[in-house]
């Protein structure tokens with residue numbers, strides 16, 4: 001496996017930054033888990049640790065997707081990237097801005113006054129979950145993303161070779177960029193603020209990002225199994241079309257209890273219940289393609305691709321649909337049931353997606369024909385088993401919480417600090433298992449293709 005265009009190598013810069021942030025995210029997640037049992041643990045309080053955990057997650061996934069796109073676009077357009085220096089500049093700008101934002105959060109954790117508003121603007125943290133980055137960073141992010149999109153579109157224009165895959169990918173990325181904007185202005189009304197905030201959060205993960213996932217799934221299946229482009233693209237259009245049809249109005253499942261009109265109970269309930277359908281079609285697509293193939297060119301790549309499709313359906317689809325009807329959500333809203341779903345959905349849909357893209361494209365970038373894949377499988381099982389158990393423990397904690405708090409009327413802190421304690425202990429233990437998996441993956445990332453082969457790579461299945 002080798003790359004066709006030298007400039008595709010730029011993907012590696014983005015991957016490296018992404019996997020390092022992944023490690024930070026997991027370490028910080030374990031600190032957060034320990035703070036559930038021992039709130040005084042660590043110099044930074046839970047609020048800062050939690051922001052670091054989820055912001056690192058969002059940023060590394062976005063950086064990983066950018067890297068993947070820089071690989072896919074030249075490949076599909078059959079030309080070099082329009083401007084490598086621009087991509088490099090945009091990469092370093094992202095690294096520097098992210099580091100500055102992280103240092104800002106840490107500084108604010110040690111000295112909370114540092115975030116006091118200056119002319120009505122909080123300089124270090126805006127306080128909106130997942131997109132806490134301050135205004136100056138928002139502007140830098142927008143500039144960086146615009147440069148990124150410009151670079152990709154100009155590349156396509158060089159040869160005017162539009163493929164369904166790369167067109168869908170860039171379409172998803174454009175919606176992603178546009179959907180960042182509603183999170184950038186303040187309103188005094190909390191209802192309106194939440195209303196727009198969900199445009200970013202929901203329309204990202206259940207709209208734009210799933211469109212990107214659909215396009216990358218098609219790309220990965222094509223690359224690893226050699227299946228015909230027409231076939232994967234046909235299914236990609238159906239998947240992506242259904243994602244938009246169900247996902248856009250599915251936003252109503254966040255508008256049940258925030259002060260928005262009651263018709264959202266119906267719209268949200270109906271459309272979001274249908275959201276698992278395209279995700280199930282993706283699983284079927286992955287299995288059908290795999291079964292029909294005789295020659296697999298990159299087994300770990302295909303393995304991660306199929307795993308991504310399965311866990312996207314389980315985490316987002318199943319763990320989403322169980323609490324999406326207003327009749328259920330009335331009881332589970334904002335409990336550990338939500339947290340359980342948040343973990344499995346992000347892991348299945350996007351962590352495995354970026355990892356799959358790394359395994360599909362990195363061997364070519366490093367110019368290796370064969371690589372030792374044992375660490376890829378090891379890390380997969382450590383990560384997946386640990387995550388499944390984290391999610392089961394937290395789902396248990398959520399069930400206890402719903403019953404005791406919402407049905408029996410017990411106090412939040414009483415349930416958290418006594419009745420749910422064992423769940424927190426187990427979550428922290430499985431968290432360490434997850435860290436081991438992440439560690440194996442990061443080592444594998446740096447070593448892939450750089451050590452002598454020990455085991456032959458099977459080419460048929």
Ligand code: HEM
Nearest residue numbers: 205253272275316320321323324333334338342345346349
């Ligand atoms: C890959 C896609 C998805 C990701 C990454 C994801 C992630 C999340 C996260 C992190 C939250 C918590 C937000 C918060 O902080 O309050 C959330 C909430 C929610 N998600 Fe998803 N989700 C996905 C897809 C879905 C799907 C397909 C459904 C329904 C079928 C769904 C149903 C819900 C519901 C109902 C809530 C609100 C929970 C509450 O009321 O507390 N999600 N999701």
Ligand code: HEM
Nearest residue numbers: 029030032033054338339342343346347351427428431434
């Ligand atoms: C790639 C793996 C992970 C992903 C995708 C992830 C994702 C998330 C998300 C989306 C949230 C916000 C959830 C919500 O508000 O509903 C969150 C919170 C949290 N995560 Fe993770 N996480 C991961 C790994 C871990 C690990 C290994 C641990 C440690 C055991 C951990 C511990 C926590 C804790 C304690 C919170 C705060 C929960 C709360 O406020 O109730 N996470 N994580």
Ligand SMILES: [Fe+2]
Nearest residue numbers: 202206251253
């Ligand atoms: Fe949603």
